[in-house]
Amino acid sequence: MKAILKNMTAAVQVDKADYKVREESLRLRLLSLQKELATSNRAILILMNGVEGSGKGETTRKLLEWLDARGVETNAFWTAQGEEAEHPPLWRFWQMLPARGRIGIYFGSWYTQPIIDRAFKNIGKEEFERQLGEIRNLEEMLIAEGVILIKFWMYLSLDAQKAIAKAKKAKAKTRWRISSLARKFARKRKRFQKVDLEVLSQTHTTIAPWTIIDAASEKSRELAAGEALVEKLRQALHPSGAVHLQISPRFKTAPRNYIADLNQNKKINDDEYKEQLEILTAKAAALADKMSTSKKSLALVFEGPDAAGKGGAIRRVIAGMDPRHYRVIGIAAPTDEEKARPYLWRFWRNTPRDGKLHIFDRSWYGRVLVERIEKFCTENEWQRAYGEINDFELALTEAGVTVRKFYLATTQDEQLARFKDREITPYKQYKLTEEDWRNRDKWHAYETAACDMFANTSTAYAPWILVEANNKNHARIKVMRAVVDALEEALR
Amino acid sequence: MKAILKNMTAAVQVDKADYKVREESLRLRLLSLQKELATSNRAILILMNGVEGSGKGETTRKLLEWLDARGVETNAFWTAQGEEAEHPPLWRFWQMLPARGRIGIYFGSWYTQPIIDRAFKNIGKEEFERQLGEIRNLEEMLIAEGVILIKFWMYLSLDAQKAIAKAKKAKAKTRWRISSLARKFARKRKRFQKVDLEVLSQTHTTIAPWTIIDAASEKSRELAAGEALVEKLRQALHPSGAVHLQISPRFKTAPRNYIADLNQNKKINDDEYKEQLEILTAKAAALADKMSTSKKSLALVFEGPDAAGKGGAIRRVIAGMDPRHYRVIGIAAPTDEEKARPYLWRFWRNTPRDGKLHIFDRSWYGRVLVERIEKFCTENEWQRAYGEINDFELALTEAGVTVRKFYLATTQDEQLARFKDREITPYKQYKLTEEDWRNRDKWHAYETAACDMFANTSTAYAPWILVEANNKNHARIKVMRAVVDALEEALR
Numbered sequence: 001m002k003a004i005l006k007n008m009t010a011a012v013q014v015d016k017a018d019y020k021v022r023e024e025s026l027r028l029r030l031l032s033l034q035k036e037l038a039t040s041n042r043a044i045l046i047l048m049n050g051v052e053g054s055g056k057g058e059t060t061r062k063l064l065e066w067l068d069a070r071g072v073e074t075n076a077f078w079t080a081q082g083e084e085a086e087h088p089p090l091w092r093f094w095q096m097l098p099a100r101g102r103i104g105i106y107f108g109s110w111y112t113q114p115i116i117d118r119a120f121k122n123i124g125k126e127e128f129e130r131q132l133g134e135i136r137n138l139e140e141m142l143i144a145e146g147v148i149l150i151k152f153w154m155y156l157s158l159d160a161q162k163a164i165a166k167a168k169k170a171k172a173k174t175r176w177r178i179s180s181l182a183r184k185f186a187r188k189r190k191r192f193q194k195v196d197l198e199v200l201s202q203t204h205t206t207i208a209p210w211t212i213i214d215a216a217s218e219k220s221r222e223l224a225a226g227e228a229l230v231e232k233l234r235q236a237l238h239p240s241g242a243v244h245l246q247i248s249p250r251f252k253t254a255p256r257n258y259i260a261d262l263n264q265n266k267k268i269n270d271d272e273y274k275e276q277l278e279i280l281t282a283k284a285a286a287l288a289d290k291m292s293t294s295k296k297s298l299a300l301v302f303e304g305p306d307a308a309g310k311g312g313a314i315r316r317v318i319a320g321m322d323p324r325h326y327r328v329i330g331i332a333a334p335t336d337e338e339k340a341r342p343y344l345w346r347f348w349r350n351t352p353r354d355g356k357l358h359i360f361d362r363s364w365y366g367r368v369l370v371e372r373i374e375k376f377c378t379e380n381e382w383q384r385a386y387g388e389i390n391d392f393e394l395a396l397t398e399a400g401v402t403v404r405k406f407y408l409a410t411t412q413d414e415q416l417a418r419f420k421d422r423e424i425t426p427y428k429q430y431k432l433t434e435e436d437w438r439n440r441d442k443w444h445a446y447e448t449a450a451c452d453m454f455a456n457t458s459t460a461y462a463p464w465i466l467v468e469a470n471n472k473n474h475a476r477i478k479v480m481r482a483v484v485d486a487l488e489e490a491l492r
Numbered sequence: 493m494k495a496i497l498k499n500m501t502a503a504v505q506v507d508k509a510d511y512k513v514r515e516e517s518l519r520l521r522l523l524s525l526q527k528e529l530a531t532s533n534r535a536i537l538i539l540m541n542g543v544e545g546s547g548k549g550e551t552t553r554k555l556l557e558w559l560d561a562r563g564v565e566t567n568a569f570w571t572a573q574g575e576e577a578e579h580p581p582l583w584r585f586w587q588m589l590p591a592r593g594r595i596g597i598y599f600g601s602w603y604t605q606p607i608i609d610r611a612f613k614n615i616g617k618e619e620f621e622r623q624l625g626e627i628r629n630l631e632e633m634l635i636a637e638g639v640i641l642i643k644f645w646m647y648l649s650l651d652a653q654k655a656i657a658k659a660k661k662a663k664a665k666t667r668w669r670i671s672s673l674a675r676k677f678a679r680k681r682k683r684f685q686k687v688d689l690e691v692l693s694q695t696h697t698t699i700a701p702w703t704i705i706d707a708a709s710e711k712s713r714e715l716a717a718g719e720a721l722v723e724k725l726r727q728a729l730h731p732s733g734a735v736h737l738q739i740s741p742r743f744k745t746a747p748r749n750y751i752a753d754l755n756q757n758k759k760i761n762d763d764e765y766k767e768q769l770e771i772l773t774a775k776a777a778a779l780a781d782k783m784s785t786s787k788k789s790l791a792l793v794f795e796g797p798d799a800a801g802k803g804g805a806i807r808r809v810i811a812g813m814d815p816r817h818y819r820v821i822g823i824a825a826p827t828d829e830e831k832a833r834p835y836l837w838r839f840w841r842n843t844p845r846d847g848k849l850h851i852f853d854r855s856w857y858g859r860v861l862v863e864r865i866e867k868f869c870t871e872n873e874w875q876r877a878y879g880e881i882n883d884f885e886l887a888l889t890e891a892g893v894t895v896r897k898f899y900l901a902t903t904q905d906e907q908l909a910r911f912k913d914r915e916i917t918p919y920k921q922y923k924l925t926e927e928d929w930r931n932r933d934k935w936h937a938y939e940t941a942a943c944d945m946f947a948n949t950s951t952a953y954a955p956w957i958l959v960e961a962n963n964k965n966h967a968r969i970k971v972m973r974a975v976v977d978a979l980e981e982a983l984r
Contacts, residue, residue, distance in 0.1 A: 028919045035922045060815045065807065070822025070853055074815040082574020107816055315557065323552045323566040324599055330562025336828045361562055427520045430527045 004201045004212070008155055009224045011214040019219050026226040027066045033233040034067055034103070042146050042236055043098040043341070046229070047109040050154030051192065052182055053164040054215040059154065060105055062222045063229065073098055077108035086295075086353035088399035089113060090138065094348035099340035100146070109151075110135055111199060119188055119195045132202045137391045139208040144384060145342035148236040149208055152225060153200060154215035158193055249383035254451035259409045264470040273473035277316065280480040285320030287487035288357055292325045296490040297352040297401045300483065301363040304408035305446060306436040307418040308469045313408065313479045314359055325355070331362040343367055343377075343385075344392055352401060357487075364389055365405075368453050373445045386456035393462040402490040403462035406479055407450060408469040412443055496693045496704070500647055501716045503706040511711050518718040519558045525725040526559055526595070534638050534728055535590045535833070538721070539601040542646030543684065544674055545656040546707040551646065552597055554714045555721065565590055569600035578787075578846035580891035581605060582630065586840035591832035592638070602627055603691060611680055611687045624694045626887065631700040633880045636873075637834035640728040641700055644717060645692060646707035650685055741875035746943035751901045756962040765965035769808065772972040777812030779979035780849055784817045788982040789844040789893045792975065793855040796900035797938060798928040799910040800961045805900065805971045806851055817847070823854040835859055835869075835877075836884055844893060849979075856881055857897075860945050865937045878948035885954040894982040895954035898971055899942060900961040904935055 014022070037044065046063075048056045064072055075096045084092045090110060098104030114131045117123045123131075143149055156164070165186060185192065204210045211232075213224045268276070291298065300317070302310040318326055329350050338346040344364060352358040367389070372382040393403045410418070419440075422432040439446070458464040465482050469475040506514070529536065538555075540548045556564055567588045576584045582602060590596030606623045609615045615623075635641055648656070657678060677684065696702045703724075705716045760768070783790065792809070794802040810818055821842050830838040836856060844850040859881070864874040885895045902910070911932075914924040931938070950956045957974050961967040 031919060031922065057814050057816065061813070064815050065811060068803075068822075069806065069810060069820035073819065076816040082576075084574075105815070311560075314561065318561060319557060321553070322549050323556050323597070324549065324568040327565065328561035330560075427523060430523065 002197045002201065004197060004204055004210075005155070007204070007210065008212040008214055009228070011217040011220040014217070014219040014223060019223070022223055023066075023226075026223065026230065029230050030066045030226065030233075031068065033230060033237065034071055036237050037103070037233065038071060038101045040237060041100050042148050043100050044103040044148045044150065044233070045098060045142065046103065046105045046150045046152065047111070048105060048107050048152050048154075049109060049111055050152070050215060051156055051161060051189075051196070052185060053161060053168065054154035054156045055218060055221055056107060056152075056154055058218065059152075059222055059225050060107070063105070063225065066226060067103065071101070072103045072105065074105045075107065077106065077112065083353060086355075087351060088395045088401070090134075090395055091348060091351060091399075094345060097147075097341050097345055099337065101340070110138065111203075115192070115195050115199055118198075119192045129202070132199065134391065134395065136203055136205060136208070137387070139203075139205070141344075141384075141388045141391070142342060143207055144381075147342065148232060150229060150232050151203075151208065151210045152228070153196075153210050153212045154221060155212050156215050158189060160216050161189055249380065250387055251383040251452075252455055254448075254455040256451070257447065258451050258454050258466060259447055262409055262466060262468045264411055264414075264468050266468050266474045267471045268473040268477055270473065273477060276477050277480065280477070280484055281316070281320040283484050284317065284480065284487060285322070287484065287491065288321045288325045291357070291487060291491055292322070292355040294491060295354050295400055297354055298357045298486055298490050299352055299396060299401050299403045300357070300359045300486070301365065301403070301405040302359065302361050302408065303363065303365050303369065303406070303450070304467075304469065305410065305415060305443070306439055307415050307422065307431075308408035308410045309472055309475050310361055310406075310408055311431075312472060313406070313467075313476050314361060316476050316480060317359065317483050321357070326357040326359060327352075328359045328361060331360060331366060344388065347392070351396060354400070363405075364392065365453060365457075368456075369446065369449050372449050373442055386453075389457055390459055390462075393457075393459065397461040400490075402486050404482060404486045405457075405462060405464045406467055406482070407454070407464055408467045408475055408479075409450075410469045412440075414470045415440065494689045494693065496689060496696055496702075497647070499696070499702065500704040500706055501720070503709040503712040506709070506711040506715060511715070514715055515558075515718075518715065518722065521722050522558045522718065522725075523560065525722060525729065526563055528729050529595070529725065530563060530593045532729060533592050534640050535592050536595040536640045536642065536725070537590060537634065538595065538597045538642045538644065539603070540597055540599050540644050540646075541601060541603055542644070542707060543648055543653060543681075543688070544677060545653060545660065546646035546648045547710060547713055548599060548644075548646055550710065551644075551714055551717050552599070555597070555717065558718060559595065563593070564595045564597060566597045567599065569598065569604065575845060579843060580887045580893070582887055583840060583843060583891075586837060589639075589833050589837055591829065593832070602630065603695075607684070607687050607691055610690075611684045621694070624691065626883065628695055628697060628700070629879070629883045631695075631697070633836075633876075633883070634834060635699055636876060639834065640724060642721060642724050643695075643700065643702045644720070645688075645702050645704045646713060647704050648707050650681060652708050653681055741872065742879055743875040743944075744947055746940075746947040748943070749939065750943050750946050750958060751939055754901055754958060754960045756903055756906075756960050758960050758966045759963045760965040760969055762965065765969060768969050769972065772969070772976055773808070773812040775976050776809065776972065776979060777814070779976065779983065780813045780817050783849070783979060783983055784814070784847040786983060787846050787892055789846055790849045790978055790982050791844055791888060791893050791895045792849070792851045792978070793857065793895070793897040794851065794853050794900065795855065795857050795861065795898070795942070796959075796961065797902065797907060797935070798931055799907050799914065799923075800900035800902045801964055801967050802853055802898075802900055803923075804964065805898070805959075805968050806853060808968050808972060809851065809975050813849070818849040818851060819844075820851045820853060823852060823858060836880065839884070843888060846892070855897075856884065857945060857949075860948075861938065861941050864941050865934055878945075881949055882951055882954075885949075885951065889953040892982075894978050896974060896978045897949075897954060897956045898959055898974070899946070899956055900959045900967060900971075901942075902961045904932075906962045907932065 048060055050056050060074065064074070073096070077092060080089065080092060093106065093110055096104060096106070114123070114128060114135075118128045139149055200210055200212065211228045213221050213228070215221045302314060304310055314328060318328065334346055347360075347364045350358060350360075367377065367385040368382050371377045396403055419432060419436065422428040454464050454466070465478075467475050467478050540552055542548050552566065556566070565588070569584060572581065572584060585598065585602055588596060588598070606615070606620060606627075610620045631641055692702055692704065703720045705713050705720070707713045794806060796802055806820060810820065819842075826838055839852075839856045842850060842852075859869065859877040860874050863869045888895055911924060911928065914920040946956050946958070957970075959967050959970050
């Protein structure tokens, strides 16, 4: 027996009377914990895994009978289809994340596709392990964000699987249930078992351990699942001080002030600007048009202090484009549905599907900029955000989304001049708020945070492009060139 | 010329200098109105309609250049695919409704499919007119709910269309743009023109008039669209008292107290109950299983006073079912994303896709029950809600969703007895709140509202089923029977 199976909750004999007593007690505890959960800031996510015939459906049916079903959302994930298939594999799991206070049950989780792909050898060992690594990071992050993750594995030995399949076959009336797909899987039973155990071993972490249940007995597995749920909930809602796990972020301080190093004297005169802009606008539009019918997409991030020219640069990027091909997403305060979920959820909601260009006017980097500076999140939260963001952008990149990040930097003097200009120009007044002046007082804190951000999130696959923005012509042309390059790379 | 075209904004000659001046002025006004909109309780929905080559894309590109693109969402709707195709035709338009303060632009609106279907004679005159009637009701409702609806029709005469197509063909580099679909449409130009004018005439209502623009000249049509947008916004945000349109609801008072007429002495003893329940549970589960692979779905609504047994009845309905096939939706206070849109939006979000059973524990009827009684909405709002709800349920029914509505009624004495029981039974205490006692004081108001609801929304396609609920056994069996019937009807 593989070492991992030593963690399994064994099947026990439960007679009818015994079951009834234990069920009643379980139900009372579950309902009371669910009620507590409803007003807490935690969500529960249950992953229901296991081979065909291991009773995933029946066990879930029981859990729903015991719980208040209104607080539970069950989601079945089959092969990604339609819009799902036009996003990264993790996208659909993000969409369905339960809000705080609620319970989500996933049938077919992020483990399913890697297991199938590996069992049928569609992917090699290396890619398989990369995907498992991605999953470990995801789970770590969800847990750090307050999600109570329960990973059930309903275990059946090969002999038990064969016995169940045989019994099912014999029962004429359930015969139609055995699809050709199931038969295809059944022939690979041994191979799947090997891959399953590999997955269990590699993803049974201290932070996100598996709850492996011997699924051979129906009553026993139901009670085991119920008890495990109670235990997890109890621990999460009433943590004893000792078991507090916290991940140490791999955060490094920026070695130097990249922004101060910029040469803000770069200029482009108006004639040259007009000429180049016209060429680049047409190029970008043609490329976006071409991309719109491809499997590729592009995500552009714009960050930088107020009045650095983000809006103006974005207007030039989209000027020639068909509005059906892009979307500009302005990031303001999160809605309450967004606040009820891990912070990356609201960006996962807005990732581009195949063919689209999404432009983020401010972005997920708010976590390590404004939220860090204004102390909207804890030090641990913003420090671990760098790694989480790198993972997020990698997931996008792997799925065919090219990611480019622009930081428009002006000097402090230039910002002041622009603020003053906004005060006196009628159609610019709407852009200037009290908050802009307040943010200005924190100039150096923002600069430090921005430099730490470059040091920790400038990756080969999603680089930061620092734009000297004192001269608007120069800034816009630099952005347009990079956008054209990014579109060309996306289509390569 | 058809009478409807008399409303068209004619094309005018605009030279370059003139255009520039007018564009600048337009942009200032648009930006300032958009800023006002952002903090108002109104949303703008722009429908961009017109034949191929009429410049819908270019005009929208201009609007986005003038506006702050962060406040605008552009959505292109092609043929419904994937999940979209598993919902009523209107579903995808509901999903994308802009929130208050924002602007949504739809390319391909609810007019597109009826026009295509009629042009190719996939549907007859009667069905076509029924669909247009449905659209008129929808638009009326959106407007009553605070949506500023702007229906643009970019008009091109047949000669102009031919000239544009010819020019396009000549331009080798845009040749690939002419898809086989477009060619198929081009052959039907005359037929489309006829259907288009028919649609314009039939849906040019006082409340939701068309803005028809002569699209022959590019500059002229852009300015016309911009000016129309400014005008609509100005009117909506600064209404002059005189133009306030309000729809008179077709509301009738209930002729009698249906609830008092119920025979609350109906009883089923425990043995009979157990026996029947077992049979019905198995039947319902088998039917739900069958439905899960069909194109049909079922929406069940449960209403009734506190402690009438809605939760218990729902638990019996789902007891035997595979949790992947149903969802129980508990309706509580709306989230802020929901509050930012017409009240039916949060129910459209939760309609079942093909194969699913959705159970609503309280529902859209809150509008004419709690919201009416607690004065959360105006009299006009709840009075027009009956018709809106009937339309909503009809749209579901037409799309293969069977709708059944249960009202569980107890007597006032029985409710009191149950409240007292809840106070002393540990695992029931969580169900009883202060609010329940407060609601009890309004018993008669609720009864009146419920009876008005039956009188106004019991339709042949979505009937109310009044359940005598003083005896729980009787109530649950009656519900189970009706659910089995509904599933059978759905699968017929």
